[in-house]
Amino acid sequence: GCLNVHGSLLPRWRGAAPIQRAILAGDAETGVGIMQMEAGLDTGPVRLEGRTPILGKTAGELTDELATLGARLMVKVLADPDAYPPVAQPEEGVTYAAKIAKEESRLDFARDAAAVERQVRAFNPPGAWFEANGERVRVLEATVESTGGAAGIVLDDRLTIACATGAIRPSLVQRAGRGMMTATDLLRGFPIPAGTAL
Numbered sequence: 001g002c003l004n005v006h007g008s009l010l011p012r013w014r015g016a017a018p019i020q021r022a023i024l025a026g027d028a029e030t031g032v033g034i035m036q037m038e039a040g041l042d043t044g045p046v047r048l049e050g051r052t053p054i055l056g057k058t059a060g061e062l063t064d065e066l067a068t069l070g071a072r073l074m075v076k077v078l079a080d081p082d083a084y085p086p087v088a089q090p091e092e093g094v095t096y097a098a099k100i101a102k103e104e105s106r107l108d109f110a111r112d113a114a115a116v117e118r119q120v121r122a123f124n125p126p127g128a129w130f131e132a133n134g135e136r137v138r139v140l141e142a143t144v145e146s147t148g149g150a151a152g153i154v155l156d157d158r159l160t161i162a163c164a165t166g167a168i169r170p171s172l173v174q175r176a177g178r179g180m181m182t183a184t185d186l187l188r189g190f191p192i193p194a195g196t197a198l
Contacts (some may be wrong), residue, residue, distance in 0.1 A: 002037040003077065004044070005070035007063070008097065009051065010035065011089040014042035015097035019062050022054065022097075023122040026114070029053050030062065032070040034077045036086045041096075045086030048073045058124040105129060109152040109198065113144045113166030120168070127174060130161075130198045133190065140180060141172035154196040159183045161198060 008018035009031045015021075022030040031051035038044040050069045054062065077084045105123040107116055107130045119128045120142045127138030149155050149162035160169045170183045175190065192198075 003047070003074065004035045004037050004042075005067075005074055006033050006035050006042055007031075007066045007070070009033065009049065010042060010046055011091075011094040013095055013097040016099040018097040019059050019066065020097070020100055020122040021095075023057075023059060023062070024115075024118055026118060027054060030066070032066045032073065034070070034073050034084070043089065045088045047077050047081075047084040047086050056121065058121045060125050106131075107139065107198075109161060109163050111164055113163040113168050116163050116168050117142050117144050120170075132192045132196065132198055135190075136176055137186070137190075138174040139170045139172075140174060142168045142170045145169050152198050154192055154194050154198065156194050157187070159187060159192060 006018065007030070008014070008022060009029070010033050013021050019030065029051055031049055033046040033049045035042065035046050036044040050073055052062075052065055052069065057065070105119070105128045107119055107128050109116060120139050124140050127140050129136045129138045131137070145160055145167040147155060147160065147167050148165060149167070151162055151164050153162045154160070155162055155167060158169060160167050172180055173183055173186050174180045175186070
């Protein structure tokens, strides 16, 4: 039969966007499985699995890591299929990784800061975004801050943005048609003053 490399720890995150969904959910680890394909959506038995901690990685970083790990595991299975017999997936713990909708990449400051930071990592690439001065600004990296305020309000001159609890501070951003830059560089020519509602 056919084998597939799937980027999750099956049966968790069957479907189209397992890496992004694992980050968004705050999973501590993810992985890759060499799965025997069958008619169902990622329901086939797994021959070999590898794991890795998520540890603040972006979707792009995890994709590269899992692709390398998956290729290595696939070579092992193909070289000696009898050594890695198919093992049926457990019936418990099934979750589905729905395709990413475009609107999901807009940062939702009504969530807590940790969830917003996970949005930043899950949608990099191409980048989660907020709108300021009538323009989309992509956020490629951000840190969680303990300060707070009304959700969506810029708190200071360093682009710290209040969330439902806590705040995030973008550190690497990108305007449309421009290169990546630090938030400090962005603010020099694109003011987003404290008190701005995003």
